[in-house]
Amino acid sequence: MALNDNDRSIAAFAMLAHATVHWFELAIPIFLVVWLEAFDVSVALVGLIVAIGYAPFGLGALPAGLLADRYGPKRLVLVCLAGMSLSFATLAVAPSIYAVAASLLCWGILASIYHPAGLALISTGVEERGTVFAWHGIAGNVGIALGPFATATLLLVTDWRIVAVALAVPGAFATLYGLRARFDPTAAVADDDGTAAGASNDSLSPTEFVSNSRSLFAGPFLLVFAVVTVVGLYYRGVLTYLPELLNGLPAMAGIEPPAALEELSLGDYFYVALLVAGMAGQYVAGKLTSRVPVARGLVVVFVGLAVLAVAFVPVSAMGLAPVLLYCTVLGFALFAIEPFYQEAVAVYTPPDGRGLSYGYTYLGMFGLGSLSIALGGFLLDHATIAALFATLAAIALLGAAIALKLLVGPEPGSESASTESTTAADD
Template sequence: MLGHASVHWFELAIPLLLVVWLDVFEVSVALIGFIVALGYAPFGLGALPAGVLVDRYGPKRLILCCLAGMSVAFITLAFATSIYAIAVSLLLWGLLASIYHPAGLALISTGVDERGTVFAWHGIAGNLGIALGPFATATLLLVFDWRLVAIALAVPGLLATLYGLRAEFDPTAALEADSTTASSATHETDSPAASSLFESSRTLFASSFVLVFAIVTCVGLYYRGVLTYLPELLNGLPALAAVDPPGELAELSLGDYFYVWVLVAGMGGQYVAGRLTDRIAVSRGVAIVFVVLAVLAVAFLPVSGSGVWLIVLYCGVLGFALFAIEPFYQEAVAVYTPAETRGLSYGYTYLGMFGLGSASIAVGGVLLESVSVRALFGLLAVYALVGAIIAVRLVRRPVVTTATASPNSPDESD
């Protein structure tokens, strides 16, 4: 939970710093979008090798490297003298951040019995970081220079690293009922890193996992496209610009706090969806949420021209739906893949989510710069509808029966 909160604490602070960098370095939206995409891309692209390392060496040491490395990367931002130095620091952050999800989710999938509930709490921890990172960034920027803010944001990650050095746990507790599965999941010689990565990957993509991977990529494209530019878009809404903060808060960017509200509402979506993964087929849950996200993308422009309270409602529903999909696809990986390739499976998952998904940042920057906001949200709606269609195809695919299968996971082949 500390690791998940820390990863997203850093990740969602970047879009608010993006607004500052636009002014400080006097660059275009398209260029800054490319720079940020360069940082976010390895967050996903590095997940695959990280997943291989998790299967070979276990999750704890990798999570500790992730926490310490991300913190150091953010400290280096404070010493950047150009937008290109910013790009190098973000690239370093992305590489180190890529370790977390394969390691953390593999740990959950093999270490706990009630996966749905734990995914929910794990998701809430992530959303706490997602909400507090931008909130802390926006608030600190009112008082301090952005370079000091970058250093301050690194402190919680360093503290989490110190705690993690003392933490003890059994990463294979949920596999004890099946000694064969546990053995294959914990012995280096049986892992995809030690055997054939190619063969393990081919086996995964010959199964239902190929549909899960496509679904997660659609989630990543929507997630990155909407969250990266939402602070800038919200700050430009006439209804929010018309609200005058008190004199002592005259520099307050109201749109930044509406953005935080989106992320706070996501905590509710994480919890509700996490509980539902034990009760409904994950593919059906994914399809339903995708349809809601498509509707929300189409609704952005009409809502953006309305009053403050309708915008508040919209942001709450968007946050709830955007993060409700996460426990569903995380559980989908767990029920459609064998335990011995779980690290590799989550590696591919976050390659799609944050690696391929980061392409939406670069595309979104070009659309906002050269076309229109309508074009951006139209493309987001397409991503969601494609994801819903793929999820429908997944409904009748059989799940993988292992010792780690959730006790209430529905057999979707029925």
């Protein structure tokens, strides 16, 4: 079915905003390599600084969702876009790594607004939600790939401070577009008399919030939340340090790049290839979610990620082609897990708790998951690359074990699952 005018308007705004969020997010690991030299600091310190920026990206999801309910999702998305752009622009005047930390902290707080507000806007304003959610995800992947690609390319020709300002320009454009966009944010949930349904402020009360949260975690969502947190730990641990690690590989030093390129840039483009391969992973896994039990899919992908983590050190000693192939397979697997955990949230949570579930999902993915950034920096500074990837393999196996518990547990929606959830809540 074709999208109506309101659906198209919301889709365009949300897709542009989603791409912008990830444009900024995945540019940061490219800057990490530059900041190491610009401020002459340790990997552990820069890793901690980046973690400070990424942590509120997830930790702010719950309050952001509540604010979106109170003030409206479009207004919150506009604040997010304008704030992220301004935060990135302030990097240009950062006199120290600690000033960089302050800018990244502001960015993380403002970026945390998008996912709960953007998803709320689509869910209440769009009639053809499935179609728009699909395009919305693709737009996010475009931002994920283009952010580091643009950053790496611009760093070849100009100073990193100028690059930071340049990266803020699309965010400013998205903000101006959003100010001009016209749509009904509650068109899909309007009552017959034209008033919006589901916009009650009752859900903002502390008592309701605590009660709903307790009910949610009394059931299988506790395991889903653990799965998503493990995904976040692996995701952040790999993507944050991979540009630096790739640039230091013998395979990268064994070729003669064109004079216009520096050795730094080659690993960055391999990193972009990984992110592009992730788009294929998301597409294929998205198709499989309707054919494979979600818990089984999670187990398989987690085991694959564990194997890939163990394989990094031996593959890194090989030639350029094996490293590129490795990056492609890793990117495919790393992003293939996303449709499975998103489907798990829908399968293992009640419809009336879905909004709260998404808030907790991003808290686990982007908030608690950022802990691996600081851990990764510590391991690279005080141990070895092998220790980092052994830790990532252990994290992936932990995720497989949790997903296996979901697989062997009661079927979603079954009487035993409902009884278990009710009993736990009563306790």
